[in-house]
Amino acid sequence: MRRISVAVLPLVAVGALTGCGSVAGREQAASAAAVRLLTAVDGKDGAAACAVLAPGTASEVEQSGGKPCAEAILDEDLPKPGTVTGTRVYGQWAQVRLSDDTVFVAVFPGGWRVVAAGCNPQGDRPYDCTVQGG
């Protein structure tokens, strides 16, 4: 039994990284990406923060900040990583709700990446986000 669990672990890890796997696994992988971003920004680790951003979001951060992503992302007014209060996954997209933030993530060739963070609801209109892709 133990041997089977160990054998399955790499598959679960690959599934979580690539956006495949069970609903619970996908929710976990999506929320992990959101937490990783906010934790990296809170820890002033710009390179780690940019590594979890979607390509379009990273270049938008660079363009709007006028400096490399790893520096520009630390200037963004993103909240601290709070507790994950809920994750909803639909297809290749997920919305991660944290105690102080709402983050949108999607499956990219490298796995789950943050498309928008620091998002506030605007009624019937799309969320207004501090960081988002172009």
Add this chain to the structure above:
Amino acid sequence: MKRFLRQNSLGLVFGVLFLVVLVAEAFAGHADFNQQQLTEGLAPVSFARYVTSASFGADVLENWQSEYLQFSLYIFLTVWLLQKGSPESKELDKAGRESEQEQKIGPHADETSPRWARARGIKLWLFSNSLGLVMGLIFVLSWLGQSIAGVAAYNEQQLGNLEDPVSWPQYLTQPDFWNRTLQNWQSELLAVASMAILAIYLRQRGSSQSKPVGSAHTTTSVEG
């Protein structure tokens, strides 16, 4: 075997065509879905993931429900509604459920009649309406399936637009649900109306859906 194939060719050919077209739809839909994914810089999905996705489910089921609605309506409404000159209609004096004798039920059933045609009560009622009931049930289940797959597909788009996902009851009031539904309904109803009316004046020699070529335009309820 050859005889079996010939005598069941209508059902078999349409069954095979259905499977071939469904598979073709899956391949085309998968390519289209991944084209959109790549345009947005997102990861392409595998064929297995696509055919189990809400997007594919909603696309398939929205067409199924409208086809079964069309046939259910046609089955029920042709009990009472008539179309003079159409082979799709009953004779003009036969509107309604018709007598037991005409329907060969109860004491009027003969030795070739199905067992439930000789029954009484709920069994007879069920068998007398079984075609419409089953087609109607498939319609309801397909439409329900469309709404369930549709809400998931819609929510994927919502998240892509940085908007909140909606619940299933909320989705039933969304334009997306009704647009998917009504665009299919209108085409089915047009096809039925066209068939009922065009078959008055036009012919297809040898087809069970047409009057014989030489039949008068005013002849109702005659199929070739």
